[in-house]
Structure formats: C-alpha cells, structure tokens
Amino acid sequence: MADYVKVLNVAELDDPGKIILEVDDRIVVLVHVNGLFYCIDDVCTHDDGPLSDGELDGCDLICPRHGARFDVCTGQAKSLPATRPTASHEVKVENGEVFVKVCED
Numbered sequence: 121m122a123d124y125v126k127v128l129n130v131a132e133l134d135d136p137g138k139i140i141l142e143v144d145d146r147i148v149v150l151v152h153v154n155g156l157f158y159c160i161d162d163v164c165t166h167d168d169g170p171l172s173d174g175e176l177d178g179c180d181l182i183c184p185r186h187g188a189r190f191d192v193c194t195g196q197a198k199s200l201p202a203t204r205p206t207a208s209h210e211v212k213v214e215n216g217e218v219f220v221k222v223c224e225d
C-alpha cells in the first residue's frame with residue numbers, strides 16, 4: 121500500500137505554480153494554487169497529453185494538446201475533448217514540507 125512520500129518544501133514551488141514529479145514510479149503534477157497543494161496524474165484522459173506542460177488557469181490545468189481543462193482539486197475533466205477524470209492523489213503539508221500519497225488505481 122502506498123504511503124506519503126516527501127516531494128519538496130513549500131517554499132520550493134511558487135503560488136501559483138506546478139511541477140512534474142515522479143512518486144512511487146508514477147509521473148504526477150503537483151500544483152500550488154491559492155495557498156494549497158494538489159496532485160494529479162500527468163496524463164490527459166483524452167489522448168495522454170502531458171498536463172505538466174499545460175497552462176494553469178486558477179484551479180484549472182489546460183492540456184497543451186487539444187485544450188481540455190482539468191480541475192486540479194479533483195482531477196475532474198471540465199471541458200471537451202476529455203470526458204473522464206485523471207487520477208487525483210492525496211497531498212498533505214507538515215512543517216513546511218509537502219507529501220504525496222499516490223492512489224492505488
């Protein structure tokens with residue numbers, strides 16, 4: 121079972137900002153927005169576009185390939201051409217350090 125893995129210190133990622141990371145052999149995007157951190161897969165569910173290369177617009181991450189929007193808080197697809205959510209991972213902050221626990225699906 122996956123456990124929390126320290127990925128960086130809070131001060132290492134601008135707000136707003138995003139960074140691609142590998143956590144437990146999974147490629148994910150960590151997003152810092154409005155003082156909070158979120159983590160989703162670096163995979164657009166339309167055609168596997170790299171969300172880490174996309175533009176951050178508030179809490180939306182926009183796929184650089186065909187423009188689908190994903191809610192970084194939940195992984196939900198908010199606009200076509202994507203219709204399915206991308207995986208969302210648990211994040212916690214303790215003592216100025218950010219930890220991610222990847223989901224098991």
Ligand code: FES
Nearest residue numbers: 164167169183186
């Ligand atoms: S691959 Fe992301 S919108 Fe097409």
